[in-house]
Amino acid sequence: MKRTPLYDFHAARGRVVEFAGYDMPIWYSSISEEHLAVRNHVGIFDVSHMGRVVVSGPDATPFIEGLVPTSSAPQPAGKSFYTLLLNSAGGIIDDIVIIKRPDDYLVVVNAANKAKDLEHMRSVSRPFSVEIEDITDDSTMIAIQGPEARVALQPLTPANLSEIKKFTHARSSVGKSDATITRTGYTGEDGFEIILYDSGINDNSLAASVWGDLATRASPCGLGARDSLRIEAGLPLYGLDIDDTTNPVEAELSWVISKGKTGYVGEEAVARYRMTAPKRSRRGIMMAEGIPRHGFTITDIFNRQIGEITSGTFSPLLRKGIGIGYINTPDSQVGTTVQVVVRGSPNQGKIVKPPFYDETAYGWKRTSSKDNSLTNLKQAS
Secondary structure, three states, X not given: OEEOOOHHHHHHHOEEEEEOOEEEEEEOOOHHHHHHHHHHOOEEEEOOOOEEEEEEOOOHHHHHHHHOOOOOOOOOOOEEEEEEEEOOOOOEEEEEEEEEOOOOEEEEEOHHHHHHHHHHHHHHOOOOOOEEEEOHHHOEEEEEEOOOHHHHHHHHOOOOHHHOOOOEEEEEEEOOEEEEEEOOOOOOOOEXXXXXXXXXXXXXXXXXXXXXXXXXXXXXXXXXXXXXXXHHOOOOOEOOOEOOOOOOOOOOOHHHOOOOOOOOOOHHHHHHHHHOOOOEEEEXXXXXXXXXXXXXXXXXXXXXXXXXXXXXXXXXXOOEEEXXXXXXXXXXXXXXXXXXXXXXXXXXEEEEOOOOOOOOOOOOOOOOOOOOOHHHOOOOO
16 A cells, blocks of 8 residues: 555544555544535645656647647646546546646646556557656645635745636745645635645655645645535546546536547547437436435436436535436436435435535635625525
């Protein structure tokens, strides 16, 4: 089992479990407490298990153009973007973030998919003059998430964080480590992800120092809160909500496909998928009672099966069960009353468009001051 450079902190203060081949913290205090810390203040996550791959060389841009459905060439250095790795059938190999730097690309992939992603990337790279370097073990990655993320991180870096806009990044330092600072995350909140280059599995002192400093300003959070936060924001998890049998159209991810983009892996299959309505569509379900879980059946009010839950949890913010699942497209209209079969009993819910919370009060789009009252939440009627 592998351990990140921050393992000693996790083992001393948190509940550690196996995840994607790593010993990782599932929580420190409780999932609900850490979840609400991120929604209302700021939390930090060790995401060093995520794969980090540098693509460089004279053909780096043409290679990236052929690898993903999102256009990279027109985007300026300093841009970060969410996109997909697709197979020739248009299935999703992984969802990834690509950081476009002045001289290369930094690709962040899901931890459990790193080996297959690297194999796919190297296969696609054969006609190109590129180098593909896995730097996962030579770096550390920390996510700082929540409305007070900038306040927590700013004392540790000379970079002006207010100048780093959503889905852009800067090269600077954090603590005593050289770093890439990108304004991204997977919680629905505003925040940053920092990649520290002067520390890795073989030299964890600098990373541990940065984490320790951040922990005086932010709540350490585990994988449990990261999962409940991303479900609340309606963000898919690879292996549950998307996989290589899922296409971007049914997954509601066709927005990553740049208009007029051609020449990428899976292009012909995706074009076919986009010609007609999908048979099923990914949707959110807000429960009146009960907690939906992966694999639970979704029915209509006549008990006819119309779909299945792929991710579900109890929302600490809404104090309700919420889920993500696939529903037959004719039955998937937002606002439709459905049922989720929880331990053999049908529990009423309603189809909603995520995120599940009121975006004026929570999340990176918030426009109002923080308000913890339930009156500002989307309620299931």
